[in-house]
Amino acid sequence: MDGACPLPLDEYPVVLLAHGGGGRLMQRLLDGLILPTLDVRAGQSLHDAARLDELLTDAAGRLAFTTDSYVVRPLFFPGGDIGTLAVCGTVNDLAMAGAQARALSVSLILEEGLPMQTLWQVLRSLRQSAAAAGVRIVTGDTKVVERGRADGVYINTAGIGAVPAGVSIHPGRVRAGDAVLLSGDIGRHGIAVLAQREGLQFETTIESDCQPLWPAVAALLDAGLDLHCLRDPTRGGLASALVEIARQAGVDVLLDEAALPVTPPVATACELLGFDPLHVACEGRLVAFVPAPQAQAALDLLRSAPGGEQAARIGAVRGPGGQVTLRSRYGIDRPLDMPAGELLPRIC
Amino acid sequence: MSSAEYRDPVTVRRLLDAIAGTVSRPWTLMEICGGQTHAILRAGIDRLLPPAVTLVHGPGCPVCVTPVGVIDQAIALAGRPEVTLCSFGDMLRVPGSCGDLLAARAAGGDVRVVYSPLDAVALAGREPKRQVVFLAVGFETTAPAAAAAVRQAQALDLPNFSLLCAQVRVAPAMAAILAAPDCRIQGFLAAGHVCAVMGLAEYAPLVARFGVPIVVAGFEPVDILTGVLHCLRQLEGGRARLENAYARAVSAQGNPAAQALVGEVFECVARDWRGLGELPESGLGLRAGYADFDAARRFGLAQTPAPDPGECLAGEVLQGRLRPDRCPAFGSRCTPQRPLGAPMVSSEGACAAYYRYRGPVA
Numbered sequence: 001m002d003g004a005c006p007l008p009l010d011e012y013p014v015v016l017l018a019h020g021g022g023g024r025l026m027q028r029l030l031d032g033l034i035l036p037t038l039d040v041r042a043g044q045s046l047h048d049a050a051r052l053d054e055l056l057t058d059a060a061g062r063l064a065f066t067t068d069s070y071v072v073r074p075l076f077f078p079g080g081d082i083g084t085l086a087v088c089g090t091v092n093d094l095a096m097a098g099a100q101a102r103a104l105s106v107s108l109i110l111e112e113g114l115p116m117q118t119l120w121q122v123l124r125s126l127r128q129s130a131a132a133a134g135v136r137i138v139t140g141d142t143k144v145v146e147r148g149r150a151d152g153v154y155i156n157t158a159g160i161g162a163v164p165a166g167v168s169i170h171p172g173r174v175r176a177g178d179a180v181l182l183s184g185d186i187g188r189h190g191i192a193v194l195a196q197r198e199g200l201q202f203e204t205t206i207e208s209d210c211q212p213l214w215p216a217v218a219a220l221l222d223a224g225l226d227l228h229c230l231r232d233p234t235r236g237g238l239a240s241a242l243v244e245i246a247r248q249a250g251v252d253v254l255l256d257e258a259a260l261p262v263t264p265p266v267a268t269a270c271e272l273l274g275f276d277p278l279h280v281a282c283e284g285r286l287v288a289f290v291p292a293p294q295a296q297a298a299l300d301l302l303r304s305a306p307g308g309e310q311a312a313r314i315g316a317v318r319g320p321g322g323q324v325t326l327r328s329r330y331g332i333d334r335p336l337d338m339p340a341g342e343l344l345p346r347i348c
Numbered sequence: 349m350s351s352a353e354y355r356d357p358v359t360v361r362r363l364l365d366a367i368a369g370t371v372s373r374p375w376t377l378m379e380i381c382g383g384q385t386h387a388i389l390r391a392g393i394d395r396l397l398p399p400a401v402t403l404v405h406g407p408g409c410p411v412c413v414t415p416v417g418v419i420d421q422a423i424a425l426a427g428r429p430e431v432t433l434c435s436f437g438d439m440l441r442v443p444g445s446c447g448d449l450l451a452a453r454a455a456g457g458d459v460r461v462v463y464s465p466l467d468a469v470a471l472a473g474r475e476p477k478r479q480v481v482f483l484a485v486g487f488e489t490t491a492p493a494a495a496a497a498v499r500q501a502q503a504l505d506l507p508n509f510s511l512l513c514a515q516v517r518v519a520p521a522m523a524a525i526l527a528a529p530d531c532r533i534q535g536f537l538a539a540g541h542v543c544a545v546m547g548l549a550e551y552a553p554l555v556a557r558f559g560v561p562i563v564v565a566g567f568e569p570v571d572i573l574t575g576v577l578h579c580l581r582q583l584e585g586g587r588a589r590l591e592n593a594y595a596r597a598v599s600a601q602g603n604p605a606a607q608a609l610v611g612e613v614f615e616c617v618a619r620d621w622r623g624l625g626e627l628p629e630s631g632l633g634l635r636a637g638y639a640d641f642d643a644a645r646r647f648g649l650a651q652t653p654a655p656d657p658g659e660c661l662a663g664e665v666l667q668g669r670l671r672p673d674r675c676p677a678f679g680s681r682c683t684p685q686r687p688l689g690a691p692m693v694s695s696e697g698a699c700a701a702y703y704r705y706r707g708p709v710a
Contacts, residue, residue: 198463200463274438274695274696328390328391328392329355329357329391330357330360330361330391330392330393330396330569332391332392332395332396333392334389334390334392334705334706334707335705335706335707337704337707340441340683340684340685
């Protein structure tokens with residue numbers, strides 16, 4: 001997909017309101033740029049809805065369905081962009097239910113004046129990420145809003161996935177004695193986006209961890225491991241993900257601070273900004289609750305998955321309750337909670 | 349040592365053993381800085397220390413001590429259509445008498461988070477038709493950057509940049525706490541960052557006047573415990589001296605260039621503190637030569653002293669008289685989601701530290 005934007009930029013270098021008007025210009029945008037770049041299922045006749053029969057023949061009714069909207073600013077950041085995010089986010093939400101994503105819808109809300117070249121780059125990322133995740137983009141929508149009413153591009157994706165037979169992954173299955181595993185280091189996505197947005201310079205460029213998680217989940221499932229619960233720690237970070245699961249499952253979770261993988265650049269950036277890495281968003285990490293006897297096998301698989309070098313066993317489920325407790329390096333326990341709201345950099 | 353070594357559990361244990369071997373009777377120490385308060389609660393240092401050593405938390409959170417009246421002025425400015433109000437992130441959630449800056453932004457005000465006052469100057473340069481006001485809060489650590497911003501705005505001839513001044517000084521607050529008749533503080537850990545800028549000179553008169561040890565300390569567990577040990581050795585030995593236990597970052601003279609910059613732009617003025625009232629010489633105001641950059645003057649802001657909210661006991665907390673979790677509203681009517689006062693909002697605030705590291709029912 002390298003090369004130039006397929007739409008002649010000298011004709012329409014930026015998105016116009018008319019590109020969303022339903023007329024000739026919109027058709028030209030769809031036929032000339034969006035559909036070919038996204039490789040919307042070849043041979044599929046464009047209709048008001050996509051037929052998924054052949055994509056889901058083996059699903060036997062065990063389907064998962066999810067949707068999410070992506071409004072990240074800036075659109076491009078080290079390690080990814082809004083297109084990568086819009087695919088990985090939805091594919092990963094399906095993977096956390098044990099579902100392999102099969103079909104994706106993509107809805108674009110474009111701001112008048114968006115450079116056509118930028119749109120093309122985002123579409124290219126959407127396609128590349130979908131290909132990497134093994135999912136087809138089968139339907140979508142495009143709207144254009146007036147200048148000033150959006151940050152360039154907003155994307156909504158919805159995904160349908162197939163859950164393999166025998167797989168049941170949800171908080172209700174978390175049990176005392178489960179080990180808590182984390183698939184890699186935390187906090188890189190949130191810091192990468194913030195640094196890019198606010199023009200913060202750190203000694204090392206921090207790249208987002210954004211990536212599809214299905215390969216890691218598939219490896220765990222293929223090995224026959226009994227995954228009780230999975231969660232990707234996105235907004236709110238690892239702390240929020242674990243607090244949610246502990247509450248939903250009604251169990252106490254004890255985390256070991258010394259085992260939490262945080263890279264030195266992320267730790268330094270968090271110190272400077274007054275953030276706790278436990279509260280910073282990830283986009284390519286998962287937390288897995290597995291029976292303790294299977295923990296080492298699961299950890300070995302996570303470590304051989306892409307980006308999983310720092311996968312770690314970070315804690316254990318202790319018993320009924322609903323609290324998450326962090327044991328510090330000095331043996332002191334403290335409760336872990338969700339952040340109060342938007343992460344704001346501290347004063348000094 | 350790398351920063352990880354200042355958290356090393358073995359070194360921490362060695363220091364705790366030394367402290368246990370030093371202490372023969374109860375002592376109460378105050379750490380001034382909110383950053384130290386959070387480090388203490390995060391690592392659980394207060395629970396690792398022998399029971400005879402009590403740490404109380406001082407007023408060293410600039411967000412917490414900014415009075416309601418200044419927040420109200422900032423909110424009023426944010427409501428003006430021509431104004432872009434800039435400040436550090438924490439200030440956006442601090443309650444004024446009616447709402448906070450986040451609510452002002454949601455209501456249509458142009459409120460922006462910046463990382464440095466110089467970012468606000470750059471914004472004023474980029475948007476000449478807007479009046480860019482920087483809400484300048486902070487101790488001596490942020491004052492040089494605020495002074496540099498004013499100098500830069502003057503050099504660039506930017507008529508659309510101004511400061512809403514709420515800069516404060518640590519030493520007068522320490523003096524006020526020590527002068528209180530019921531003061532129970534027997535030793536201080538001074539804030540390393542402030543001393544890195546200002547040096548140690550301001551503390552010697554406090555040691556002489558009040559007869560308390562003051563030890564400059566850093567922000568990692570090893571730094572804080574080293575400061576505590578030095579302070580306790582003095583107290584047990586019947587001495588009261590000024591000591592620097594953070595020599596890797598702090599020199600006796602501080603940073604003369606930063607001091608000169610602050611002295612050029614600012615002068616000491618009386619300043620109202622949330623919970624503490626007005627303290628003489630405790631604030632920094634713009635000198636006459638820079639009065640054009642004073643937002644209060646430019647926009648004709650009235651000095652409207654707003655009372656602290658009745659139920660919030662921030663004043664008692666900020667003076668070390670009340671442990672945050674002993675406030676009747678703590679964790680129930682006052683939480684980070686619905687704070688009654690600034691110490692529950694700020695990432696440096698003592699109430700926020702107790703809530704975050706001990707839970708709502710500490």
